[in-house]
Amino acid sequence: MLMPRKPPGGFRKPHHPDRRGVSKGGTRVVFGEYGIQALEPAYVTNRQIEAARIAMTRHIKRGGKVWINVFPDRAITKKPAETRMGSGKGSPEWWIANIKPGRVLFEMSFPNEATAREAMRRAIHKLPMKCRIITRADDLTSAPPASRKAGES
Amino acid sequence: MSEVKISAELRTEFGKGGARRTRRAGKVPAVLYGHGEPPKHIALPTREFAAAIRHGGMNQIFNIALADGTQTLALTKAIQRNPVKDTIEHVDLVVVRRGERVTVEVPVQLVGEAAKGTLVVVEHDRVAVTAEAMHLPEQLEASIEGLEVGAHVTAGSVKLPSGVALAGDPEQILAVITAEPTAEQLGAVAPAPSEAEEAEEAERAAEGEAGAPLAEAQAGV
Secondary structure (H helix, E strand, O other): OOOOOOOOHOOOOOOOOOOOOOOOOOOOOOOOOOEEOOOOOEEEEEHHHHHHHHHHHHHHOOOOOOEEEOOOEEEEEOOOOOOOOOOOOEEEEEEEEOOOOEEEEEEOOOOOHHHHHHHHHHHHOOOOEEEEHHHHHHHHOOOHHHHHHHHHO | OOOOEEEEEOOOOOOHHHHHHHHHEEEEEEEEEEHHHHEEEEEEEEEHHHHHHHHHOOOEEEEEEEEEOOOEEEEEEEEEEEEEEEEEEEEEEEOOOOEEEEEEEEEEEEEOOOOOOEEEOOOOEEEEEEEEEEHHHHHHHHHOOOOOOEEEEHHOEEEEEOOOOEOOOOOOOOEEEEEOOOHHOOOOOOOOHHHHHHHHHHHHHHHHHHHHHHHHHOOOO
């Protein structure tokens, strides 16, 4: 399971991360051909990231590659059940990645687009927010499809 | 690449309020600069601009006709997009002149099929080239036909049309041919809990044990 070796900045029990706004970076597909992009803010736990990764890799079996673009580096604490208020902050319970809309969480490279899309669809079901599948070709700045180029010339 | 004629009007109001009003009116705020001239803040029709970029790519040349009758050739320098809605929020345009050589990033398309049992990992999908502003290539091609594991495609191996020169490092790696990952490599389970995780677990258990009697005492049990 993904988790930091030691708490970032030395803070074991940070405040809840800010969920406002949209992602400032990591909004495009840069490593693979396809990506899963978040459409809502969410705290994604390391278990959810691992479940999504397993769902993808088990579907494609072999012949592709998966990149995880997010890392769960924030601890979320919880007080034990039936505990009265006070006595300090609870103990770290989960490790989460603070995801904002637009962030690309996973990327994939696979020769067959239909299989890759199905694998990503299965992975999206493991995530706690609305997501969509994007491709490198969707990017305005990428090369136009060959068919369009042929039509223009 | 042929130029696209687009009409623009000078912006009179600035800041986020003005920019939002411009966007609501179906226009995209833009700035036009270059060649030592003072920057001009303009508004472009969103639909026409987006269509031109979608068909011609980032290096589309625009012939911008301003409301005061002046015409300027410009190249897109940067586009700010909304990452969720994919709408264009702002555009930077740089003034170019006919016959001027400019340096732009051009997309590279990998053509052909690598050898069986390989996976092509794209490191960079664009290369910087210098070319005459009115004859910028829309895209370039590099062949991966029959490449075996361990081979790589560099910027130097991209086929360049006449009049186009590579501006960046010819040794820049564009794609690497790797062995197809096996099911075992892909499904490799996450590493075993680290020492930190184990320490965390132990601490949590200790806190849980300590917390339970306290809770009971507080509840009056």
